[in-house]
Amino acid sequence: MRWTLWLPLMLFAGFVGLAGYQLTQPKDEFVESKMVGKPLPAFDLRPAALNRPGASLADFQDGKPKLLNIWASWCLPCIAEAPHLERLKEQGVEIVGVAIRDRPQDVARFLDQHGNPYARIGADDVSAIQLEIGSSGVPETFVIDGQGVIRHQHIGDVRASDVPMLMQKLEEAR
Amino acid sequence: MKRLLILLAVLFAMPVLAQQSLPPAPLAYQQLDDPGQEAAAQELMETLRCLKCQSQSIADSDAPMAGDMRHQVRSRIQAGENPEAIRQWLVERYGDYVSYDPKVSSTTWPLFAVPLALFALVGLVLWRRMGKRSEEGDAS
Numbered sequence: 001m002r003w004t005l006w007l008p009l010m011l012f013a014g015f016v017g018l019a020g021y022q023l024t025q026p027k028d029e030f031v032e033s034k035m036v037g038k039p040l041p042a043f044d045l046r047p048a049a050l051n052r053p054g055a056s057l058a059d060f061q062d063g064k065p066k067l068l069n070i071w072a073s074w075c076l077p078c079i080a081e082a083p084h085l086e087r088l089k090e091q092g093v094e095i096v097g098v099a100i101r102d103r104p105q106d107v108a109r110f111l112d113q114h115g116n117p118y119a120r121i122g123a124d125d126v127s128a129i130q131l132e133i134g135s136s137g138v139p140e141t142f143v144i145d146g147q148g149v150i151r152h153q154h155i156g157d158v159r160a161s162d163v164p165m166l167m168q169k170l171e172e173a174r
Numbered sequence: 175m176k177r178l179l180i181l182l183a184v185l186f187a188m189p190v191l192a193q194q195s196l197p198p199a200p201l202a203y204q205q206l207d208d209p210g211q212e213a214a215a216q217e218l219m220e221t222l223r224c225l226k227c228q229s230q231s232i233a234d235s236d237a238p239m240a241g242d243m244r245h246q247v248r249s250r251i252q253a254g255e256n257p258e259a260i261r262q263w264l265v266e267r268y269g270d271y272v273s274y275d276p277k278v279s280s281t282t283w284p285l286f287a288v289p290l291a292l293f294a295l296v297g298l299v300l301w302r303r304m305g306k307r308s309e310e311g312d313a314s
Contacts, residue, residue, distance in 0.1 A: 031225055034269050101196045101238055126199040127242035134267035136225035136239070 033134030033153045040068075040148045041132040045122025048099040049107045055096050055122030063146035065173040067093055067166065069118070070130060072100045073110035075138045081157035082114040088163060089117040093170060097121040098129055100138055141166070145173035201248035202241030208252075215248045218257040221274040222247070222264065231274060 040057055047054040060066060069085065071078040085095055097118040099107050107121065124130065133142065133150060143152035143166065151173045154162060206212040219233035226237040232244055250260050264272045276282050 029228065031228075031268050031271055033267065035267055101242075103196055125196060126245050127239055128246070130239075131243065131246055131264075131267065136268065 030155045031134075031136040032155070033136075033150070035132075035134040035150050036153055038150060040144060040150060041129075043122075043129055043132065045098065045124055045129065048097070048102060048104065048121040048123035049111060049116075049118075050104070052097075052116070052118055052121045055098060055120045057148060059096060059120060060144050060148040061146070064094065065143065065145050065151075065170045067095045067170070068133075068142040068144050069095050069097045070100060070135050070138055070140045070142075071097055072102050072138050073106040074102070075100075077157035078110075078139045079114055081139055081159070082117070084158045084160055084163055085117040086115050087160075088158075088166060091163075091167060093167070094119045098124050100124050100127055100130060143169040143173055198238065198241045199245035201245040201252075203244075204248075206248055206252055211251050212248075214257050215244075215251045218251070218260060219244055219247055222261070223272050223274055225268065225272065 040060055042057050044056040045054045060068070067085075067088065071081075089095055095117050097120065099121055102123060102125075104123075107123075111118075122129070130136075135142070135153070137155065139157055141154040141158055142150050143154075145151050152166075152169045154166065158166065206215060216233065220231050222232045222243065224230045224232045224235040224237055224240040224243070226239045227235050230240070232240040232247070247260055250263075251257065261273055261275070270277070270279070270282075276285060278286055
């Protein structure tokens, strides 16, 4: 029998094998921002809370690296990351928050319950800043250097083990 | 037990409800007045990926973020921006992944080349077989 007769079946088996292998691989659902290394866009957000100013591009251009934290009062992982943001603040990090699709009273309630590590909180009702910087979810944390250039994107909530890493990234951005 | 279940259901529903505590972006569910512009926006929205629900287009999805993306697309089209420029704007931020309209590039060229190669192969095989048969036909 000619071996070429088996070729289509072998190709098919190879395809099934490849598909089966891919099914067992964990799927990476994160969409990483392509804006790392690029400057923040011009923006000016009204305050999301009564006791904190809003946020604008100028706040990121004073020569000091900062964290830009995209969060929302309706976001459950944001509750989990609150104590770790507090720890970063205690270590002298300035955190600028952007509240996504949030009402002032909800923001106030969240900050009451879970603490307020933010120096400023801007309100983004239509995810405009999120889309500008290539962020696809809540929460996300960006390391911004003193000139307003995005240096690092952290997707998902900040955990205890991420605190030293973020301190390191802030140091590198200096 | 039943009460516990209801409590759990409410707890899990809370973030979903809360995401919508704010009315959706103005142009998320509102068509543009100009039918031509709306058609252009619709065509573009059907080929942009929702980032929260990654197998749907932003035209298909009810996720709040998809609504915000539709608002972004419609307001840019309303301002006279070219649909392909808007797609490019998103690709610059999220990569090719955000677009459902694949372009030929260093990573995607096999997608376009393989079907052509298969057609050529089938053509070659057919041509040889037909050729052989007609030769046999001539001989008999």
